[in-house]
Amino acid sequence: MHYHCKECEKSWSYPLENCIFCGNELTVSDPSDYKVIGCTEVNVPSIASESVPYYVYLLEDENSNRLIQKSSRKYEMGDLFELNDISFSQLKIGIIGSGLLGSQLAEYVLQHGYLTILKTRSDENRSQASNKIKKHISKKLSDKEVEKYLTNLEVTTDYSDLYDCDIVIEAVSEDIRIKKEVLAQLSSVCKEDAIIATNTSSISIDLLADVSLRPDRFIGMHFFNPVQKMDLVEVIIGKQTSIETQDKIVQFSMDLNKKPVIVKNCPGFVVNRYLLPQINEAVKMLEEGVATKEDIDSAIKLGLNHPMGPFELADLIGLDVCLSILEVMSEGFNDDKFIPSKLLIEKVNEGNLGFKTGEGFHKY
Amino acid sequence: MYITGIGRTKFGVLSKSLIELAYEAMYNAINDGPIDITDIDAIYVSNFLGGPLNGQLHLNSAIASLLPDMNIPIIRIETACASSSVALNQAIQSLSQFSNVMVVGVEKMTDSKYMNPTDAIAMAADNILDYQNGLIFPASYALIAQQYMLKYGIGHDVLEQVSYLNHKNSNLNPLAHFSYKDVSMEMIRQSPIVASPINLFDCSPISDGAAAAIISKDRCSDRDIEILSSHVSTDSISISQRKDLTSFNATKTAVKKAYAEAGINPDDLDIVEVHDCFTISELIALEDLGLCEPGRSCDMIENGDISIDGRIPVNTDGGLKANGHPIGATGLAQIFEVVTQLRGEAGKRQISDHEVGLAQNIGGIGGTAGITIMRG
Incomplete structure (x- = not known):
């Protein structure tokens, strides 16, 4: 974000209210398209950036506002840079289940700039989950930022609200019967090209794949508790999982700032x-x-x-x-x-x- | 030399960052008086723990980011809790070269990702002699309180009254850390022991905040406050290197010079701000500044001398105890209060006679002292 004084033609990179030169209220520049004008691949870890290598980009928009951004993605000079933190990604992510892992996952995905929809069983769970997420994100963000994030979160009890999700992660209890019921529901409401991922710690992906009615777009994503702190995601590849699905989920995991490891479906994974x-x-x-x-x-x-x-x-x-x-x-x-x-x-x-x-x- | 503008933020647990807090205080100081930001020739920045707590050093350049294209000299000063009175002192010295200089003090102490404030603040004492032997900051003042209580035969009840008075004053200061908090003697007495004999209500809080002042060679408006004198003294860093713990030589040395240069004596003071990082240091300050004989500060408290309507009001803003102690901003917050009182702009807490005021700001356990005397 950049803050400008139109009168003095000065700008700041901090969320300030008024111009110290003239007193006028500053205007916030709308996040616009940033182009890569400089880049470096970093190979030395620091406390703030433990996993290497990563890329650091110097970005500039058409008003000459500059910005530094870190990414695991490779961009070329002149490329448009996708700002996760500033503009929300167009991908819509569904999370099923507001238990320990599901609610953490919804919060984590939301914080990483995705349109997020969390499906809970009851209205009671719905308001609980929504309050919990609001409370957590409020700790570190300003009221304005919290408001912005919350407009990208939807908590529902209705499966049909998940119809336009690009990726749905199922995180209901570790019971094959319940998982099958959930997957059957999802298979009927989710759009054709949506990827359905199951967060399971032990159930065979291949036993669930057929219920999803899209075995090539069905995959396992095993997150670890607590989601905020644990960097690993086991990406579980079933017999019928397509390479495109695998690539998309590996990229999605990296965009979530997690380290994906690819594991063939087998009991217990790695x-x-x-x-x-x-x-x-x-x-x-x-x-x-x-x-x-x-x-x-x-x-x-x-x-x-x-x-x-x-x-x-x-x-x-x-x-x-x-x-x-x-x-x-x-x-x-x-x-x-x-x-x-x-x-x-x-x-x-x-x-x-x-x-x-x-x-x-x-x-x- | 004149103080031609003052500004500060609220003190407390705040959501703004270090740099945003500094800007708010600077903005308020500029809007307080006739000096524009473009009239400022140099800036002295006071901050104690930007490195350990915020991972931010090179603060002079960080402040330059707030003033695009000005490219003026900016210098950061660190002398622990005395940082801002020393920065002010340096700003005053620099008026031989400049016409208008800004001093800004800032500290962001809560919500650190890097370090526990207890360990960070302990950097004000000797690392090897004190900290490595378990002497965290409240423990230093606990030893001082114990020595004082043994020497003069007073009980903890005197310290409780100091805490109570400061909290009462802070209720009249909307910018104070504890302005909202209704504190009773019962709460003070029953608060947990931090380091015996010091309990929680003997300690100033961990606060965020910033304060700024503009110092000018020439008078600019009838709200300007004249600086009569500013002196800095130092002493050894570890209490193991001191003979007497019931008095701070740095305060006594600096204030002696400050009185002489200002041509006044303690009886001339109408308002005093002392550095009560712990309640015991308020007692010691009253004595070191010559407001009473050694060991007799308890009488001043008993007689109501230091209350807002007393003979010599002290810490009318609530002091470090209740106004708050964002370390790098504290000495300038004292200046803010003295200037506000001398201008007659203190509202509900305004004192009646307001001609001459003094601020005493100390670093560590009296290893640095900065004294400023002002006249309305």
Whole structure:
């Protein structure tokens, strides 16, 4: 944004109200087309820009207003630059489900400049989700900016409102029956060329693809909690997912400032296939009395420099979720190492599911 | 030398950025008097923690971005909490070359992405001797308060009264950090201990804000306030390097010179702004400025001497305690208050006699002191 004094013909790059030279009210320049007039590829990370390489562009509009912008995208000199932060992208993104991940995802997508529509089950959830997102974004933005963002957010309970979305990400609970119901609804309302993505941590993409009625435009996008902080997206490629769909979702992930990794559909994908056997092994050690849960947590944190111990992490993920992922993997691979330990099953049967219920391996 | 314009922002937890706050104070100072921005020959910028808290240094150039195409000399001054009285002092010195100089003080302390303010403020003390040994800022003043209380046999109740008086004054100052807050003696007494014997209501808050003043060689209007004297003194940085913690030599040295140059004595003062970063420092200031004998500041408080309608009103804006303490702006906020009072423009908190005023601004635990004496 640029702020001009017409009288003095001076301009500022800060949101100021009046001109110190003449006192006149400043006018805000409408964001216009910025052309790339300088660029550099940066290979050295800094705290503000940890992942490299990235590009920094010097931009100029027709009124000679200049701007610096960072992007992961490659532009040539003279290209028009798409300003995510200033003009909202024309892509419309639908998010299904206002649970823990769904509402975070809607907020994150909105903040990255997309027209965002969040589908909730009930009117109550609708107002809750909408208030939560407003509260979060208000923390860092001015009232004007918040207003601008909120005009790009729609929260609905009606599937038919998703008819013009370009990408829909389904983030309902990890239950194949519910996911199938949601996908059936989406397949009938979404426009023909829309991509439908499922945010699943363990369910096979191929089991869901046919329900979507567009298996070539169906893909997995596995985000991690908390969405604001975790940079990874596992992009899950099903048997019928087209290369165009894959390319579009990889680009979309990068535009969201995430690091996409491409994973062939298989139980647990990469992260959970690696993590869950570790958690399972920690529980087995506890069963065998090798060490206390506190000492196992300490050993892993201090010896491997993990930010959380396996029991702390399992409690955070939810023991029911851990169990279901292990079950999916032990079935899928027919391998004993994935068989859930007895203690984990007991905890889940007792209803001690971790942080969310106040008790798992630890008490909260 | 005259103060020909003053301006400030509200103090508190504000949404504006460092640079936007500076602009608001500068804009208000320009619109307060007859001097235009294009008449300004140089600017002194006061700021303490732009680097650690905001990731922003090179502030003289940042201020230049607010004044497109002016290309005048701009210099940043940092002397911890005394930054703005020292910047003012340097601006006054520069009038040998210039006609009109602006001083702007700014601090953005809340919502830092980089550092906890507790650690940042501790940079005002010796890193190796003090901070590495756990002496954060309130802990320094806790040791000072303890020494003072032992030496003069006073209790924490005197400090509570200092806090109460400042909060009452801030209720009359719409720009103060705590202008809205109704503070009772009960709240003060029951507030949590920060570093014994200092509790939360002994401490000034973490504030955002900016203040600016324009200093001119010649008188420009009948609202101008004359600067009679401005002096800066220094002392060692760590309290382990001091013999007496119940008085600040930097204040005493600077004020002695300032009184002499102004040709006045403490009895001539009608309004005083002291640097009460902690309540104990207000007691010490009253004594160091010669307003009473050492150890007798409690009598001044008891007798109502320092109230708005008292013999010598102190911190009529609420002081650092309740007006707020955006560090780089604090000394200039004191100047703003003295000038407002000497002009007779202080509204609900206006004092009756208003001819001569003094501002005492200190850095760290008295390692720097800036004294300014003004006449209406």
